[in-house]
Amino acid sequence: MASANGAAGHDQGLDRQTLIVAGVVMIGAFMSILDTTIVNVAIDHLSGDFDAPLTTIQWVVTGYTLALGAVIPITGWAADRFGTKRIYLTSLVLFVAGSMLAGLAWSAESLIAFRVLQGLGGGMVMPVVMTIMTQQAGPHRMGRVMGVLGVPMLVAPLIGPILGGWLVDDVSWRWIFFINAPIGVVGFLLALRVLPVDSPKPTHRLDWLGLLLLSPGLTAAIFGLSESGDGGFGRLESWLPLLIGALLIVGFVVHSLRGDNPLIDLRTFIGTRAGAAAGVFLLFAIAFFGSLLLLPLYYQVARGESALTAGLLLIPQGVGAMIMMPIAGRLTDRYGPTRFPALGIPLIAAAMIGFSTVGADTSYVEMGAFSFVLGLGMGFSMMPTMTAAMQAVPPAAIARTSTAMNIIRQIGQSIGTALLTVILSARINDNLSGRGGGEGFTGVQSLPPAQREAISSPIADAFGATFTWAVVLLAIAFIPALFLAWMGRNGRPADAAEAQPVVVEP
Numbered sequence: 001m002a003s004a005n006g007a008a009g010h011d012q013g014l015d016r017q018t019l020i021v022a023g024v025v026m027i028g029a030f031m032s033i034l035d036t037t038i039v040n041v042a043i044d045h046l047s048g049d050f051d052a053p054l055t056t057i058q059w060v061v062t063g064y065t066l067a068l069g070a071v072i073p074i075t076g077w078a079a080d081r082f083g084t085k086r087i088y089l090t091s092l093v094l095f096v097a098g099s100m101l102a103g104l105a106w107s108a109e110s111l112i113a114f115r116v117l118q119g120l121g122g123g124m125v126m127p128v129v130m131t132i133m134t135q136q137a138g139p140h141r142m143g144r145v146m147g148v149l150g151v152p153m154l155v156a157p158l159i160g161p162i163l164g165g166w167l168v169d170d171v172s173w174r175w176i177f178f179i180n181a182p183i184g185v186v187g188f189l190l191a192l193r194v195l196p197v198d199s200p201k202p203t204h205r206l207d208w209l210g211l212l213l214l215s216p217g218l219t220a221a222i223f224g225l226s227e228s229g230d231g232g233f234g235r236l237e238s239w240l241p242l243l244i245g246a247l248l249i250v251g252f253v254v255h256s257l258r259g260d261n262p263l264i265d266l267r268t269f270i271g272t273r274a275g276a277a278a279g280v281f282l283l284f285a286i287a288f289f290g291s292l293l294l295l296p297l298y299y300q301v302a303r304g305e306s307a308l309t310a311g312l313l314l315i316p317q318g319v320g321a322m323i324m325m326p327i328a329g330r331l332t333d334r335y336g337p338t339r340f341p342a343l344g345i346p347l348i349a350a351a352m353i354g355f356s357t358v359g360a361d362t363s364y365v366e367m368g369a370f371s372f373v374l375g376l377g378m379g380f381s382m383m384p385t386m387t388a389a390m391q392a393v394p395p396a397a398i399a400r401t402s403t404a405m406n407i408i409r410q411i412g413q414s415i416g417t418a419l420l421t422v423i424l425s426a427r428i429n430d431n432l433s434g435r436g437g438g439e440g441f442t443g444v445q446s447l448p449p450a451q452r453e454a455i456s457s458p459i460a461d462a463f464g465a466t467f468t469w470a471v472v473l474l475a476i477a478f479i480p481a482l483f484l485a486w487m488g489r490n491g492r493p494a495d496a497a498e499a500q501p502v503v504v505e506p
Contacts, residue, residue: 021136022148024194025129027187028092030156031180032122035099036064037160039115042173049173052108059112062226067119069218069410073263074211075127076403083200084135088128089191094121096184103177130402134390135198144329146383146390158318161296161311169308210263213252218407221245225418233422264404268397273338276484277389280341282408283477284381288348289409290416291470294424294463295355295371302360302460304453316368320375328380337384337391341481344381348374349474356467360456381481388484416473424466431458 039061047057078087098118105111137145167175224242233239256262269275295317299310328340351374358367386405393401432455 018133018137018141018145020194021196022133022145024187024190025088025132026148027183027190028088028095028125029129031183031187032095032125033156034160034163035095035118035122035180036068037156038164038167038176039064042164042168042176045168045173046108046111050108050111056108060108060115062223063112064115064119064122065226065410065414066219066222067116068123069222069407069414070215071120071123072127072403072407072410073214073218074206075124075406076131076400077206077211077263078124079128079131080400081200081206083198084128084132085191085195085197086200087124088132088195089188091121091124091128092184092188092191094118095125096181096188097121099177099180099184103174127403127406130386130390130406131398132195134398134402135395136196141333144326144333146329146332146387148329155318155322158311158314161314162308165306165308165311205261207259207261207263210252210255210259213248213255214263217245217248217252218411219245221249221411222414225414264400264407265397268393268401269404272392273484273487274389274392274401276480276487277385277392278405278408279480280477280484281382281385281389281405282412283473283480284341284345284385285409285412286416286419287470287473287477288378288382288416289413290418290420290473291352291355291467293417294420294466294470297424298355298358298460298463302358302456302463304456313364313367314371317371317375317378320372321379322375324376324379325383328384332384332387337387338487339485340384341381341388342478342485344377344379344384345474345478345481347377347380349377349471349478351377352467352471352474356464356471358460358464358467360460362460385481385484420466420470423469424462427462427465428459431462 043057043060046052046060050057075087095118098114098116098121101114102111102118105114133145133148163179164176167173167179220241222245224238224240224245227235227238227241233242252263253266256264256266269278296310296314299305299313305313328344332340351370354366354370354373389405390398390401
């Protein structure tokens with residue numbers, strides 16, 4: 001296999017400088033991902049403190065997500081134009097400033113506005129981090145690099161509910177934002193000192209038409225998907241933004257395929273290994289990230305656990321992923337990344353099959369075992385898929401490929417969350433028909449604990465049926481994963497990164 005052979009001659013671990021750079025940039029990556037989950041447990045408190053309805057305060061989460069989707073497309077161009085170090089430092093400043101202002105918010109409206117500022121900074125972090133590490137380590141060590149970068153992607157969503165629950169209950173909701181300030185300042189100072197200065201490309205012109213198509217398109221699509229969770233896709237607030245977003249994104253696709261120097265060159269993905277990896281990643285993100293929403297909700301809604309307890313019960317998943325990610329990184333560098341998604345996705349599907357059998361009294365030991373297997377599969381599939389895409393493009397395309405993969409992750413997460421939420425709500429409605437369970441998932445959440453416990457069995461059955469759909473989505477994702485493995489075994493197409501080695505300037 002071409003990639004395996006290419007890697008064989010470079011079978012070495014990460015050097016000290018690369019590990020130092022990775023440790024520094026992971027501070028920003030961890031903060032930005034942590035903030036997508038830590039706020040969720042504070043929604044009820046925020047609604048009470050600001051005397052705002054849930055439909056308004058929910059924009060604290062939605063506004064952050066929309067800002068992420070809006071700023072990600074421009075990140076690849078900005079990294080090329082101004083240099084990755086400058087953009088990384090700028091993103092940290094925006095994120096910390098937004099965090100401090102959010103902690104000082106005096107109304108729901110001011111909090112939402114400051115969360116948007118946070119999202120503008122947070123959205124740039126992960127694409128720039130991936131670009132920095134790809135340039136620092138080179139393509140032959142991308143497996144281990146992605147294994148390192150995968151840690152904040154997994155650990156932050158697990159720590160978020162635990163840390164957020166503790167801060168909200170025992171300190172103050174304001175500290176879920178203030179906590180970013182000392183971490184961000186340390187991260188900024190270390191990055192200023194440690195990160196190498198790369199060479200910007202001042203002649204690189206911004207594709208304004210592509211930006212005006214893609215950023216609003218992603219924002220509208222993500223908004224429509226988020227609105228579908230409350231009443232399905234049939235509501236005007238859901239289908240109209242989805243339609244507008246889809247039309248704008250289609251317009252961007254046409255523009256990218258025909259234009260010169262587009263914001264993201266989609267021709268890089270047509271008929272290539274990068275394209276196969278992107279297809280796997282999209283379907284994987286829809287199934288996996290959507291399912292990540294279900295498990296903590298099952299513990300809280302069907303079993304009556306607190307947000308803190310639900311977060312603690314997710315620890316086996318993080319342990320499984322942290323065990324597997326370094327192993328997958330080494331194997332990827334030695335044998336190439338293409339075959340591992342086809343091995344990891346079945347592990348995730350096996351865990352989801354276990355979750356599909358849950359009831360109102362399923363043993364937590366059994367649930368923990370399923371979560372551990374889920375983590376193993378995630379560690380064996382997610383980062384090798386991203387590595388396959390990043391290795392398959394020339395050095396000049398790394399920043400924009402990183403941007404594209406992060407857009408895919410954000411869109412896949414939004415689609416998966418919306419789709420499985422709609423399915424869950426429909427199943428709850430069916431199971432509680434005539435039993436006074438309220439209207440779907442939102443109605444169940446509003447029930448008193450005693451009344452919710454009385455209908456815990458049909459609620460748990462609704463979660464099990466929804467997990468079954470996650471298995472179906474993973475089965476679909478397995479098809480392009482097999483194709484990706486076939487492309488790797490047959491050495492086609494050859495890695496562009498191997499043909500044009502990355503040269504990291506001192």
